[in-house]
Amino acid sequence: MNTTVPSPARSLAGLRSRRMLTPEGLGPAELAILDGRYTGAGAHAGPVLDAGDLLVLPGIVDLHGDAFERAVMPRPQVAFPYDAAMLDVDRQLLANGITTAFHGVTLSWEGGLRGRPYAERLLDTLARLSGRMGARHRVHLRFEVHCVDGVPAAQSWIEDGRIGFLAFNNHLPSMVKRLGDERKLLQYADRAECDIDTFRSRIQAAAQASGEVDRAMRELAATAEAAGLRIASHDDPDSATRRYYHELGCSVAEFPTSMEAACTARELGDVIVFGSPNVMRGGSHIGAPGAADMVRAGLCDILTTDYYYAAPLAAAFRLAAEGIAALEQAWPLISRNPARAAGLQDVGELAAGQCADAILVDDSDLALPRVCAAIVGGRLHHASRLFDLRAAPARALVLSPQAA
Numbered sequence: 331m332n333t334t335v336p337s338p339a340r341s342l343a344g345l346r347s348r349r350m351l352t353p354e355g356l357g358p359a360e361l362a363i364l365d366g367r368y369t370g371a372g373a374h375a376g377p378v379l380d381a382g383d384l385l386v387l388p389g390i391v392d393l394h395g396d397a398f399e400r401a402v403m404p405r406p407q408v409a410f411p412y413d414a415a416m417l418d419v420d421r422q423l424l425a426n427g428i429t430t431a432f433h434g435v436t437l438s439w440e441g442g443l444r445g446r447p448y449a450e451r452l453l454d455t456l457a458r459l460s461g462r463m464g465a466r467h468r469v470h471l472r473f474e475v476h477c478v479d480g481v482p483a484a485q486s487w488i489e490d491g492r493i494g495f496l497a498f499n500n501h502l503p504s505m506v507k508r509l510g511d512e513r514k515l516l517q518y519a520d521r522a523e524c525d526i527d528t529f530r531s532r533i534q535a536a537a538q539a540s541g542e543v544d545r546a547m548r549e550l551a552a553t554a555e556a557a558g559l560r561i562a563s564h565d566d567p568d569s570a571t572r573r574y575y576h577e578l579g580c581s582v583a584e585f586p587t588s589m590e591a592a593c594t595a596r597e598l599g600d601v602i603v604f605g606s607p608n609v610m611r612g613g614s615h616i617g618a619p620g621a622a623d624m625v626r627a628g629l630c631d632i633l634t635t636d637y638y639y640a641a642p643l644a645a646a647f648r649l650a651a652e653g654i655a656a657l658e659q660a661w662p663l664i665s666r667n668p669a670r671a672a673g674l675q676d677v678g679e680l681a682a683g684q685c686a687d688a689i690l691v692d693d694s695d696l697a698l699p700r701v702c703a704a705i706v707g708g709r710l711h712h713a714s715r716l717f718d719l720r721a722a723p724a725r726a727l728v729l730s731p732q733a734a
Contacts, residue, residue, distance in 0.1 A: 339464060339709035340719070343376030345688060350386040352680045356658055359386075363686045366707040370682035377719035379710065381690045384702055387661055389429025389687035390642050391678050393495065393603065393668035394470055394584060395635035396434040397422075402452070403443050406520030412455040420463040424704040424712035426639045427689040430466040430669065430677055432495050437484055438474035439502075439536040440529075442522035446483055453492050464704070464711030466677070466687075468494035472564070475500045476536040478546040485553045495672050496554045497562040497584055498547055498575065502536050509533065551579045560673050562603070569594040576600060582671055585636075587618045592629045601671045602629055605636035606645035606664065621645075625663070626654050632671060633663045643691070647699045 342363050350359035360378075362369045401415040401422075423431050435452050436444035449471075456467050471493045473484055487493050508514045512526060519529040554561050562582035563575035572583055572594040583595035584603045595602050608614050608621035624630035633645055642664040649660040662678075669678030677685050686708035692700045704712040 339706075339711045341376060342379050342686070342705065342708050342710060342719075343374040344378035345381065345386065345686075345705065346378060347381035347386040347690075348383050350381075350680060351388065351658065351661060359680075361680060361686070361688075363708040366686055366709075367676075368680065368682050368684050368686050379703075379705075380718045380720070381703075385691040385693050386680070387427075387689050387691060388665040388678055388680050389689050389704065389706065390427045390664045391430040391666075391668040391672075391674070392423075392428050392635045392639075392642065392664075393432050393632055393672055394434050394497070395428075395431055395637070395639065396436070396472075397635060397637050397639050398433050398452075399443060402448075403521070406517070407523055409443075412451050413459060416452075416455050416459060416467075417463065420459075420465055420467070421712075422639050423465040424706075425701060425714075427643050427691065427701040427704060428465060428635070428639060429687040429689065429704060429706045430468065430674070431635075432468045432470035432668075432672065434470045434472050434497075436472040436474065436499070437477055437480045438472075438499075439477040439480075439532060439539075440474070440518065440522045441524065441532065444474075444521065446480060450483075453487065457492070464706055464709075466706065468672075470495040470497060472497050472499045473550060474502070474536075475543045475547055476502050476539050478539045478542045481546045481550050484550055488550075488553050488557050488559065491557075493554075493557075493559065495562070496550070496559050497564050497582075498578075498580065499564040501565075502533070505533055506537065547578060555579055558673065560671060566591040566595070572598070572600070585618065589619055589629075592619060592624060596629055601631045601667070603632040603634060603668075603671075604630045606633040606641035607636050607638045609633060609645035609648055610638075610641045622649065622652070622654055625649060625660075631663065632668045634668070643699055643701065647693065647696055651696050 344362050346360040348358045352359050362374055364374050398419045401419050402412055403409050435449050437449050438444040475498050515526050519526050522529055561580045562584045563580040564584045566572045566583055566586045567588055569590050572591045576598045582601045586592040592602055604621035604624055613620045633642055635641055646660040646664055649655045650657040666678035677687055688705045689701050690703040692702050702714050
């Protein structure tokens with residue numbers, strides 16, 4: 331087999347390894363694959379990939395990632411064609427073990443990269459390229475709550491089935507605090523594709539819409555609930571804010587910025603999300619709670635890429651290496667848990683009935699684990715080395731870590 335998998339990607343009938351993480355635990359196992367899903371037993375015609383001693387894990391499910399923005403705008407006001415940019419992102423995702431990605435597309439009063447035209451361009455691009463990309467691409471709509479005139483557009487996207495997850499964001503207060511910081515405002519203005527004076531006027535206009543924010547959020551939350559979407563709030567600073575969003579229907583707390591907010595989320599039974607770069611770097615870059623500490627305290631259910639695609643893989647292995655969580659407990663933070671939080675019931679585990687998504691990892695250097703292959707829907711979409719693909723054996727393939 332060539333290291334570059336041809337298109338269409340190679341279909342598999344089975345997968346085996348001496349080290350596979352299934353719901354039963356970590357150990358030798360074999361999986362049969364039929365029509366893109368794992369089956370409980372039975373050999374099927376076609377090649378079986380023998381991973382040998384490589385670690386076989388459920389594909390990573392990223393609930394919140396905006397690193398794609400650097401592909402479409404690698405420098406301020408330098409936009410690239412979205413088709414080429416997103417095909418590049420697809421390759422990055424697979425190479426980092428991410429088989430399902432929720433792209434954090436922002437609809438904001440800011441404009442530019444986080445304005446409506448860019449959001450619509452990405453939605454159109456993902457629809458157009460759906461048959462050409464290897465990973466599963468979904469949209470996490472990050473709705474800036476002061477963008478009250480954007481509610482009809484967001485509702486339309488949700489009703490059309492173009493959105494997979496909704497989060498309420500409010501970055502206006504932090505921007506208001508920086509009105510006197512021209513260096514920072516220039517960065518925001520460049521991203522918004524305007525000058526500083528225009529950006530200041532946009533901040534002021536957004537602030538004047540504060541009286542309409544609650545109504546706008548409730549209208550959008552009702553639309554999302556009717557469509558069966560899960561909803562999150564972002565950067566909750568305190569208990570009162572978390573309780574407000576919980577009452578609004580937000581069952582997910584993204585990146586709470588205080589221990590108080592995280593504890594309230596746990597008390598309310600909400601899902602708590604932190605960024606895996608926080609774990610990888612050993613702390614938050616903005617002074618928020620340390621994600622590893624939150625995992626240790628039982629106050630983190632999900633780790634996301636946030637802004638760096640390589641982080642989830644590294645974070646899970648770092649948690650295991652530091653004794654904070656065994657790999658069997660760390661891996662669901664980046665696979666099963668985010669899938670379930672988004673309402674996806676058929677990805678995130680190596681189990682019968684699940685979509686046949688998996689990654690093969692060389693963990694010989696625990697500090698630098700490497701993804702050697704990515705399988706999505708039973709197809710080998712990425713490989714960085716040669717693999718033995720042979721016809722299925724006569725005996726049945728079984729889903730069990732005790733398999734020979």
